[in-house]
Amino acid sequence: MAEGVEWALHSCLNLSWADRPVPAARLAKYFELPAPYLNKQLQALARAGILSSTPGPKGGFTLARTPAEITLLDVVVAIEGPSPAFRCAEILHASPFGDPKADYVAGCVISHAMSTAELAWRRELAATTIADIATRVADQYPGSAERNREWLAEARA
Amino acid sequence: MAEGVEWALHSCLNLSWADRPVPAARLAKYFELPAPYLNKQLQALARAGILSSTPGPKGGFTLARTPAEITLLDVVVAIEGPSPAFRCAEILHASPFGDPKADYVAGCVISHAMSTAELAWRRELAATTIADIATRVADQYPGSAERNREWLAEARA
DNA sequence: GCACGGTTACTCGGATAGCGCCTGTCCGAGTCCCGCGGG
DNA sequence: CCCGCGGGACTCGGACAGGCGCTATCCGAGTAACCGTGC
Numbered sequence: 001m002a003e004g005v006e007w008a009l010h011s012c013l014n015l016s017w018a019d020r021p022v023p024a025a026r027l028a029k030y031f032e033l034p035a036p037y038l039n040k041q042l043q044a045l046a047r048a049g050i051l052s053s054t055p056g057p058k059g060g061f062t063l064a065r066t067p068a069e070i071t072l073l074d075v076v077v078a079i080e081g082p083s084p085a086f087r088c089a090e091i092l093h094a095s096p097f098g099d100p101k102a103d104y105v106a107g108c109v110i111s112h113a114m115s116t117a118e119l120a121w122r123r124e125l126a127a128t129t130i131a132d133i134a135t136r137v138a139d140q141y142p143g144s145a146e147r148n149r150e151w152l153a154e155a156r157a
Numbered sequence: 158m159a160e161g162v163e164w165a166l167h168s169c170l171n172l173s174w175a176d177r178p179v180p181a182a183r184l185a186k187y188f189e190l191p192a193p194y195l196n197k198q199l200q201a202l203a204r205a206g207i208l209s210s211t212p213g214p215k216g217g218f219t220l221a222r223t224p225a226e227i228t229l230l231d232v233v234v235a236i237e238g239p240s241p242a243f244r245c246a247e248i249l250h251a252s253p254f255g256d257p258k259a260d261y262v263a264g265c266v267i268s269h270a271m272s273t274a275e276l277a278w279r280r281e282l283a284a285t286t287i288a289d290i291a292t293r294v295a296d297q298y299p300g301s302a303e304r305n306r307e308w309l310a311e312a313r314a
Numbered sequence: 315g316c317a318c319g320g321t322t323a324c325t326c327g328g329a330t331a332g333c334g335c336c337t338g339t340c341c342g343a344g345t346c347c348c349g350c351g352g353g
Numbered sequence: 354c355c356c357g358c359g360g361g362a363c364t365c366g367g368a369c370a371g372g373c374g375c376t377a378t379c380c381g382a383g384t385a386a387c388c389g390t391g392c
Contacts, residue, residue, distance in 0.1 A: 032251040056385035085158040094189035117281035124274035213346035
């Protein structure tokens, strides 16, 4: 899986603590990441309607929705794309007894089993929101929310 | 996900029908796939202990275990490798309040959530065996087992 | 003191190289079958 | 007719190029804040 997914998730979590737009460079500084590339990932999140971007001074990125309305699946799909990891190439079309005009995405038993497993994965991701993550972090590391909000609001580097 | 996984799964299914060794070239011909590359995938399955290879004429690949003892997860792991799709890079180490010597694979809430989802996926794959697939195919496409066994036993192309 | 316009600096946004992994290909080592010759 | 042996062909096994997607980077368009000026 693309490493940018991890960055995007942590960025969304950080943005859930901030109370005003945070520039991509500031978020990148937080994890010592290359700023231009993180910017690219945040753009993808903005295109997906997860983030809202405001240009100009004092601008940056903000969550476009409530943290409770952003699931982990939303972020993963925004970065990785909507196509599933296991894509049935329908190789049964070339098999000796295969029907060239059959729909093997639906008819192939193997494809069906893999899709079922992947559905379980997606269901799990869709059941967890950024708000859930934030709650657990607050529970596990008290005070981190306030610390991070202040840090993100500090003078830009 | 690597496309070779699909080939490996279909190959295992075919081998569960065969009653004697099948050469890689014959399996490749079944799906009109490039033989040398399919051979490479089958080698990986053999290294993982899923297939058993016998050289020489009338040689080829055979299932090393009962179809009921081969799960989809076994095949996926043999091809894709054991490392999970989402690998926590522990970027929290670089964060302003991060502990450089903390274990963020276990401590990071995001990493934990992603691992949970991936575990659900693996659990689903581990619950399905090649024998299950074969049963469903026999149920859905009657006679296909016999047809395929005969075809695989035919003169090599 | 207030309103307004120009300047400035800061932000996102998309277009552009570099690298690693998967895909695809090749040839060599090993092994079993088959035919031939001898007993 | 039966047994042993050598040639041959077929199999796997690992080493070698090519292509695509993720990683990393840059510079330009747009916009809001800020400051100076005039009223």
